[in-house]
Amino acid sequence: MSSSSTAPETTGAQAGDTGTAPRRRRGLGGERRGPDGLLGTLSKIVLLGLVDAFAVYVMFQLVAMGDWLVFGVTLAVTVLINWIYLRRGGLPAKYLAPGVFFLALFQVFVVVYSSYIAFTNYGGGHISDKDHAIAAIQREESTRVEGSPTYPVTVLEKDGELYMLTERNGEAVVGNAEHPLESVDAAMEGDRPISVDGYQTLQFADLLSRQDEMSSLKVPVSDNPEDGTLETSDGSVAYAYIPTYDYDEAADTFTNRETGDVFRDNGQGKYANDSGEELRNGWRVFVGFDNFAKTVTDPDLRDPLIRVTVWTFAFAFLSVLTTFVLGLLLAITFNKASLRGKKVYRVMMILPYAFPAFLSGLVWSGLLNPEFGFVNATLFGGAHIEWLTDPWLAKFSVLLVNLWLGFPYMFLVTTGALQSLPEDVDEAAKMDGAGAWRIFRSIKLPLLLVSVAPLLISSFAFNFNNFNIIYMLTGGGPQFPDAFGNIGATDILITVVYKTAFSGTGIDYGLASALSIVIFLIVATISAISFNRTKALEEIDS
Helix, strand or coil: CCHHHHCCCCCHHHHHHCCCCCCCCECCCCCECCCCCHHHHHHHHHHHHHHHHHHHHHHHHHHHHCCHHHHHHHHHHHHHHHHHHHCCCCHHHHHHHHHHHHHHHHHHHHHHHHHHHHCECCECCECCCHHHHHHHHHHHCEEECCCCCCEEEEEEEECCEEEEEEEECCEEEEECCCCCCEECCCEEECCEEEECCCCEECCHHHHHHCHHHHHCCEEECCCCHHHCEEEECCCCEEEEEEECEEEECCCCEEEECCCCCEEEECCCCCEECCCCCECCCCCCCECCCHHHHHHHHCHHHHHHHHHHHHHHHHHHHHHHHHHHHHHHHHHHHCCCCCCCCHHHHHHHHCHHHHCCHHHHHHHHHHHCCCCCCHHHHHHCCCCCCCCCCCHHHHHHHHHHHHHHHHHHHHHHHHHHHHHCCCHHHHHHHHHCCCCHHHHHHHHHHHHHHHHHHHHHHHHHHHHHCCHHHHHHHCCCCCECCCCCCCCECCCCHHHHHHHHHHCCCCCEHHHHHHHHHHHHHHHHHHHHHHHHHHHHHHHHHC
């Protein structure tokens, strides 16, 4: 026989080895399968259609807002996504694109935007841009027109917002704070319009329950703010009001109609007169490093922040130390092979870890209540111990509750690390005459730290920003008597950021963002140094 007759047929894999392009997998009917098949292509078209529809809707909104920068970014990202998923090949990009997109949206964008806000005066009185601030000054700062005729009104509600229905020049008109008066078909009672289809007419009892909202209702007469507004105090009669300040667009100034005071742009996002008096509404401006400088130059903020920073470091360090020591002690105790029922004990040890931290904080707040709390009433015979209102006892209480919440995590970590240690090292040390403490200190602990050191660093970073336990247990209190805002003895930096941004009288997002950047830099620096030091521990294990 010739060699050619006995040679096996070349397989598909062998053909691929010799350079022949592999064939795509096909179904029983010969159709292509996978992402480039008919079903995969149809699925991509449907999903991309939904994504594109949403992107187009968002871009229309951005055009209406005049935000061209974000519009350009949205358009570029949409085109890029379509190019990635509609072209053939590029499989890695198709898998990586969703992760990269969400990473950019929820991580990179948040950090970049927070950094931007930190260099502005964004906050109470500086929320919008200058055009909106001018319109707000003209709308909200108003004076009643002397001899103004009365307008019989009916207060309506639609989609949770109040509207004013009245008669002007023989026709019914309706409007609210955002929409100037416009003509509408209304049911009349004499010369008074009383209802409109699609709106709910509020009765007297409804007006009483919403008195504050109704009395603050200012309805523009027209699109021109200079024409004034209609306002009512009782929901039955309205009067005409005109802006207190005349705005000169050419000079960019406001002039008080009564006093003649001129208010100019002071370069800090406010209109102010020569004596320094400012109008209430302002706008966002770039302030450079002013927010960062305020933390070290303003004594009302600097001194409390120094105390808060020291306590933040102490709280994070002591939390890691106490939870690690207790968790390791319990792990050693329940790691003995001869211990009966250790599985049950281990389950009991991790129970505090199963409860949400914010809920545990609320429960412990009730237990430590000085008046009727279980701890004082039962364990201390009804003694009046101010666990949460005395500065030092409050700090002790926070650490104690955080120990109760945190030791199960360390218990789990150290239990796993102990079980991974080689037993022959212990046996060799015992043969050399080393005792239990010597074995633990010189052998087990260094080997444990090799495994758990990164987790201790992450635990420190977590406790440095442990908002839940502080806010739910003490709210940051008791408050410092000389503090800026409502900063207290158990506040850590992250709770100060929250209070600066969302509570108190002076809401200041710019300052809060600056403090957030400071926290990020502190944690990043400590983590970098700590991870660098762990290399020395790794050398022990090598």
